[in-house]
Amino acid sequence: MTLLPTFTVGEFRKAARSSPNQNCVRVARKQGWTAVWDDKRSTAATTPATMLPNSELLLLTDTQFDDFQAAVRAGDSGRSPLNVTRRTDGMYIFRITTTSSDAAHTEVELVFDQDELDAFHDGVFNHEFDHA
Incomplete structure (x- = not known):
């Protein structure tokens, strides 16, 4: 079993084009892993030091994300x-398509609207999420 790193809210960044308030695709990278998180899942109690459970994250190896x-x-x-798929209501579902050995991470789904997806893609095109 692979030991996954723990990610805190403060480690995540969003694309420069994203909304200054929440509602963004956020990405964090460390120890060979990339985590994708939806900041709409935060609460009033969420701080930069808040550790996020894996049940809120899409986890990929850095190579997979690259x-x-x-x-x-x-x-x-x-x-x-x-995997990013468009629902009939116009929202986009992010999920991981994995082998059965990674089944623990196949249940997580993150939902974004068109503006959030566009900002995320803009960050990808501008290399904002490349490994430092």
Whole structure:
């Protein structure tokens, strides 16, 4: 079993084009892992030091996330483990498509609107989420 790092709210960043208030796709990277989080899940008690449970995160290896970014930049994200699908109501679902060995992370879904997705993609195109 792989030991996953713990992510705190303060470690996440959002794309420069994102809303100055919440409602953003946020990304954090550490110890070879990339976590994607929806900051709409925060509460009044959430601080930068708040540790986020894995049940709120989409977790990928840095390589998987870099492959996702490369695919988005190339206009083809169909083969990435980070799957983004449009619902009939116009919202977008982010989920991980994994093998059965990673089943613990297949249940997490994050929901974003078109503006949030556009800001996230803008950050991807501008290399804002590249590994430092």
